[in-house]
Amino acid sequence: MKKVLFQILVLVAVFYGMWFGLSKVDWLKIFKVEQASKKTEEKLGELFWEVFSKTEKEVKNKKVTLPVDSLLTKLCEANGFDRKEIKLHVIESDDVNAFAFPNKHLVVFTSLIADSRSEAELAGVMAHELAHIQKNHVMKKLIKEVGLSALISITTGGSAGSEVIKSMAKTLSSTAYDRSLESEADMKAVDYLIEAKIDPAPFADFLARLGKDEPEEMKHLTWISTHPESKERSEKIIESLDGLTYDTQPVLAPETWELLKEKVKE
Amino acid sequence: MTTPNTFVYEPGDHEAEKASNSYLMSLIAVVAGLPLPIINLLATLIFYLGNRKGTYFVRWHCTQALVSQLSLLFINSTGFWWTISIIFTSEQITSSYIAYMFTAIVFNVAEFIATMYTAIQTRKGIHVKWWIYGDLTDLICKP
Numbered sequence: 001m002k003k004v005l006f007q008i009l010v011l012v013a014v015f016y017g018m019w020f021g022l023s024k025v026d027w028l029k030i031f032k033v034e035q036a037s038k039k040t041e042e043k044l045g046e047l048f049w050e051v052f053s054k055t056e057k058e059v060k061n062k063k064v065t066l067p068v069d070s071l072l073t074k075l076c077e078a079n080g081f082d083r084k085e086i087k088l089h090v091i092e093s094d095d096v097n098a099f100a101f102p103n104k105h106l107v108v109f110t111s112l113i114a115d116s117r118s119e120a121e122l123a124g125v126m127a128h129e130l131a132h133i134q135k136n137h138v139m140k141k142l143i144k145e146v147g148l149s150a151l152i153s154i155t156t157g158g159s160a161g162s163e164v165i166k167s168m169a170k171t172l173s174s175t176a177y178d179r180s181l182e183s184e185a186d187m188k189a190v191d192y193l194i195e196a197k198i199d200p201a202p203f204a205d206f207l208a209r210l211g212k213d214e215p216e217e218m219k220h221l222t223w224i225s226t227h228p229e230s231k232e233r234s235e236k237i238i239e240s241l242d243g244l245t246y247d248t249q250p251v252l253a254p255e256t257w258e259l260l261k262e263k264v265k266e
Numbered sequence: 267m268t269t270p271n272t273f274v275y276e277p278g279d280h281e282a283e284k285a286s287n288s289y290l291m292s293l294i295a296v297v298a299g300l301p302l303p304i305i306n307l308l309a310t311l312i313f314y315l316g317n318r319k320g321t322y323f324v325r326w327h328c329t330q331a332l333v334s335q336l337s338l339l340f341i342n343s344t345g346f347w348w349t350i351s352i353i354f355t356s357e358q359i360t361s362s363y364i365a366y367m368f369t370a371i372v373f374n375v376a377e378f379i380a381t382m383y384t385a386i387q388t389r390k391g392i393h394v395k396w397w398i399y400g401d402l403t404d405l406i407c408k409p
Binding site for chain 2: 001003004007008011015018019020021022023024025026027028031033140143
């Protein structure tokens, strides 16, 4: 019996030893897995934006796009992200919403800007979406929702029509990520904001305030309905700030912020 | 991995054929069982149950064919569910996954060759004892 147990132990050791040894090789590089998934993401981003831009109206007014761009640039530069990689779109809509598409598309709705009481609130939501982009949550969510095989078939010119892409784009813009991914994005957003010298507390206030709104007023608050448990999340952010000291500096001049709010309300 | 041994008695031709078939059963099952590893075990288990009352030589080899499936059952099941989770959930392909698959393939190929060799030898009436599983069978299967 002892002999058999010893032999089993040796077999298990050989198996794990071989597995451990082989996992030291960078197979992803050898099989170009990362390159392939990057191409899939690029193609998906292109397809999504193509379909989405047909149904929505993108704001081209520089008085609106430039201040939003400045906030994003500040967040990117302070955190060492390549700003050029992120495609920012401001969309005219009554929905209070912001979301990310594959291949680093960041979409902000005008009503979100109108509902933000300060640039820090808007920057907070943008930092949260930026975290989803940087942490690859967008592709993780899509793979979970529709499966890797479906995504590859769409990007390689499979059977998917524009309806399928449209419904997938809707999934990204109007359904929540996993609670763990949301929580990770919140905490990352706080880090990004502190690095960019933007106060993270208003982001928590924004969550708390929108979480408190009456149900009838909720119908346009898409960002909140897709980001549930706002109150708990707000409390968690406040908790994480406890005892932290950080500098803050305004990104936009007060009049630029006011003008932006005025323009989006038009 | 496998060593020819002398059995306690000289098996007859009909016994050698039956014993050899137990390995053939697992060889056929490997092909069907790759996508669903439990099939391997079920196939040899059914053959084992069918020959439970056979002669000692036949019983011994049916038991060895059955227990030799155990390690592959664990290895292949893990590989199978890991692959499923990559295809259908947010789990991603990692170097660790590819390394696991290579290791699993090596173990499968080794077992396949050993099974084939044992099936041929047993058909000739030669008693082949596998490393680990031979001793384990000795513990389970008594004359």
